[in-house]
Amino acid sequence: xxxxxxxxxxxxxxxxxxxxxxxxxxxxxxxxxxxxxxxxxxxxxxxxxxxxxxxxxxxxxxxxxxxxxxxxxxxxxxxxxxxxxx
Numbered sequence: 200x201x202x203x204x205x206x207x208x209x210x211x212x213x214x215x216x217x218x219x220x221x222x223x224x225x226x227x228x229x230x231x232x233x234x235x236x237x238x239x240x241x242x243x244x245x246x247x248x249x250x251x252x253x254x255x256x257x258x259x260x261x262x263x264x265x266x267x268x269x270x271x272x273x274x275x276x277x278x279x280x281x282x283x284x285x
Contacts (some may be wrong), residue, residue: 201235201247203281207273209250218258225251246273 205228215221221238228251232242242248249270 200225201231203278206230206278206281209247209274210271210278212254215234215254216258218255221251221258225255237240246270246277250274 204272208224208228212221212224229242232245232248237245246269249266251260253267253270256267
């Protein structure tokens with residue numbers, strides 16, 4: 200089960216400015232998602248993945264704001280639900 204810290208990190212990375220550091224950290228996150236038994240398609244569609252990918256898109260000058268908004272919303276909702284559930 201993914202811990203809330205992974206969701207929080209997906210939001211925190213939005214303040215990053217070093218593309219190389221973001222990409223290396225994203226690789227670690229992908230390994231964590233893979234370790235959860237998610238398929239390639241599930242990993243690609245996961246809101247954590249989309250938040251990280253959006254940051255990379257931002258740093259490289261390409262971005263889809265609607266997809267990013269939906270991913271950020273899903274990540275934020277997961278964090279809030281974890282806090283509520285305790």
